[in-house]
Amino acid sequence: MKPLDPIPKPIDHVLCGGAQTVALIEKTRRWTFDDVERAVSSVAGWLAAQALDPSARIATWLPKTVLACVMPLAAARAGLVHVPVNPALRRAQVAHILADSGAAMLVTQDGRAATLTADDVPAPCRLVPDAAVPLGASGPGRSAHDPGALAALLYTSGSTGRPKGVMLSHANLWLGAVSVAHYLRLTPEDRVLGVLPLSFDYGQNQLFSTWFAGAAVAPLDYLAPRDVVKAVTRVGATTLAGVPPLWVQLLEAEWPADTTLRRLTNSGGALTERLVRGLRARFPRADLYAMYGLTEAFRSTYLDPALIDEHPDAMGRAIPFAEVTVVRPDGGRAAPGEAGELVHAGPLVAQGYWRDADRTAQRFRPAPAWTQSGGIAVWSGDTVVEGSDGLLRFVGREDEMIKSAGNRISPLEVEEAVLAGEEAREAVAIGVPDPRLGQTIVVALAGDPDDEAALRTRLRALLPSFMQPVRYVWRAELPRNANGKLDRAAIRGELSA
CATH class of the missing domain: 3.40.50.12780 (ANL, N-terminal domain)
Structure with missing residues (x-):
């Protein structure tokens, strides 16, 4: 070297x-x-x-x-x-x-x-x-x-x-x-x-x-x-x-x-x-x-x-x-x-x-x-x-953090919980405006919508109530930008409309 x-x-x-x-x-x-x-x-x-x-x-x-x-x-x-x-x-x-x-x-x-x-x-x-x-x-x-x-x-x-x-x-x-x-x-x-x-x-x-x-x-x-x-x-x-x-x-x-x-x-x-x-x-x-x-x-x-x-x-x-x-x-x-x-x-x-x-x-x-x-x-x-081990861990982008009912929620944490099972191949979590909570969690997924009931059941045991998505939007594929990354801006625009 x-x-x-x-x-x-x-x-x-x-x-x-x-x-x-x-x-x-x-x-x-x-x-x-x-x-x-x-x-x-x-x-x-x-x-x-x-x-x-x-x-x-x-x-x-x-x-x-x-x-x-x-x-x-x-x-x-x-x-x-x-x-x-x-x-x-x-x-x-x-x-x-x-x-x-x-x-x-x-x-x-x-x-x-x-x-x-x-x-x-x-x-x-x-x-x-x-x-x-x-x-x-x-x-x-x-x-x-x-x-x-x-x-x-x-x-x-x-x-x-x-x-x-x-x-x-x-x-x-x-x-x-x-x-x-x-x-x-x-x-x-x-x-x-x-x-x-x-x-x-x-x-x-x-x-x-x-x-x-x-x-x-x-x-x-x-x-x-x-x-x-x-x-x-x-x-x-x-x-x-x-x-x-x-x-x-x-x-x-x-x-x-x-x-x-x-x-x-x-x-x-x-x-x-x-x-x-x-x-x-x-x-x-x-x-x-x-x-x-x-x-x-x-x-x-x-x-x-x-x-x-x-x-x-x-x-x-x-x-x-x-x-x-x-x-x-x-x-x-x-x-x-x-x-x-x-x-x-x-x-x-x-x-x-x-x-x-x-x-x-x-x-x-x-x-x-x-x-x-x-x-x-x-x-x-x-x-x-x-961490105490000296390793850095990603929490989220400040402009992507979800603020719901006074809680700051990392979209990455929600996405990791969603993807810990077999229901979806990819997932993007965003916060959408809500007059009562400030924001609620909506997740776009690539997978089969028939698996939503199983996903909801699994997440109820995995995430606290304030981190539960209120809505899932299923797609055969999620949009990507020109660099091959998931196009979070496009997904956010669609789900926030």
């Missing part, structure tokens, strides 16, 4: 594997680190020839092609700012990102470009077909950019308001790659199957952390869980990252008796105990990493796989380069067992929201005086508690 070096570099230096070692696996070609380095150089040279202003924003709206994988490094090498757009988005969302970022160029496929109207593309923004960007020409070598310079805007799929661009520096991206490669113990022998969107910080980091470790990544756009199963076998994948809805689907898929998977990582939502038990049973030879993160600070905590069987409800401790504290509402440090807001300080903290001083001031504020890192911290809005 490489040493944990806290000194950041420009992100285009992240290709750290042997020259002839495989770095990128396509269906029809395996690209070595030399190959990928030449592609980065070629695209950076092409970008430099486009007469763009320094730090201009370059948007890409692409599936997981080689160009989509190398553009984050090429744009950074050319002194530009990359804006990856989730390929699952549609024209209205793309138009918002182009206008908000002030993108000078959108690189996309002809079919996607054809879905945009003239009003969707701001006048200064050029549409460039991906086929026009060369991967085999000559170009500049590794850059000497200031690690503190802006390198990327990642647009969040926030639960309220329009997506906002999180400003990430070279240092943010570099140290995130070093941190993850270190605590996941990635080695050059690993093969990482990349199923998450590259516009998602978790998905993009898979490229960077894998390449920093000198390992290979196999990007995959998939339609069904069986596509993931087949890809694991085809590439000999050792590592797979997912969000909880994907794990639910993969546990329902048919797998061979044994797989090459030796490492599973989760973020984008807490794993339920049922999911932990299911994954451990299905993949007994794989280490399972539960993680917690937010785009504004990339990632905050992880749970050592050796602890997950005994502590399936925990989100662990701070990752390398992160300082995580629990803060009471009065600003004091929370004691063990006392709930408070998770505050993340240190060099992984982003530079704020692009052209949004008001929302930046709300989320990015000075760290508590007792922190070692100091400086500006991300105040997450998430309620957590640190």
Whole structure:
């Protein structure tokens, strides 16, 4: 394992594997680190020839092609700012990102470009077909950019308001790659199957952390869980990252008796105990990493796989380069067992929201005086508690907490109780306005409504009366956002109507 070096570099230096070692696996070609380095150089040279202003924003709206994988490094090498757009988005969302970022160029496929109207593309923004960007020409070598310079805007799929661009520096991206490669113990022998969107910080980091470790990544756009199963076998994948809805689907898929998977990582939502038990049973030879993160600070905590069987409800401790504290509402440090807001300080903290001083001031504020890192911290809005064992546990988002009859109720606690049985595959609990109680609990579920009577009977024995849902809304599937997470905002809007 490489040493944990806290000194950041420009992100285009992240290709750290042997020259002839495989770095990128396509269906029809395996690209070595030399190959990928030449592609980065070629695209950076092409970008430099486009007469763009320094730090201009370059948007890409692409599936997981080689160009989509190398553009984050090429744009950074050319002194530009990359804006990856989730390929699952549609024209209205793309138009918002182009206008908000002030993108000078959108690189996309002809079919996607054809879905945009003239009003969707701001006048200064050029549409460039991906086929026009060369991967085999000559170009500049590794850059000497200031690690503190802006390198990327990642647009969040926030639960309220329009997506906002999180400003990430070279240092943010570099140290995130070093941190993850270190605590996941990635080695050059690993093969990482990349199923998450590259516009998602978790998905993009898979490229960077894998390449920093000198390992290979196999990007995959998939339609069904069986596509993931087949890809694991085809590439000999050792590592797979997912969000909880994907794990639910993969546990329902048919797998061979044994797989090459030796490492599973989760973020984008807490794993339920049922999911932990299911994954451990299905993949007994794989280490399972539960993680917690937010785009504004990339990632905050992880749970050592050796602890997950005994502590399936925990989100662990701070990752390398992160300082995580629990803060009471009065600003004091929370004691063990006392709930408070998770505050993340240190060099992984982003530079704020692009052209949004008001929302930046709300989320990015000075760290508590007792922190070692100091400086500006991300105040997450998430309620957590640190146990006497030193492990953090998620309670809920402050804006999602249910307030009923004077009680503050964690939706996660209700959801875990619902999912502890066999009646539903997925569940989202929300509070809806009630003139007498303030809010009542409504649960959206994926499953068979014929099982509701059994569910109600089980929960009466499991939860106190004030935590009992008053209504269940059954669906064949629950809605997801573009990153594959359960779309809590959409569910809340539907159930509150």
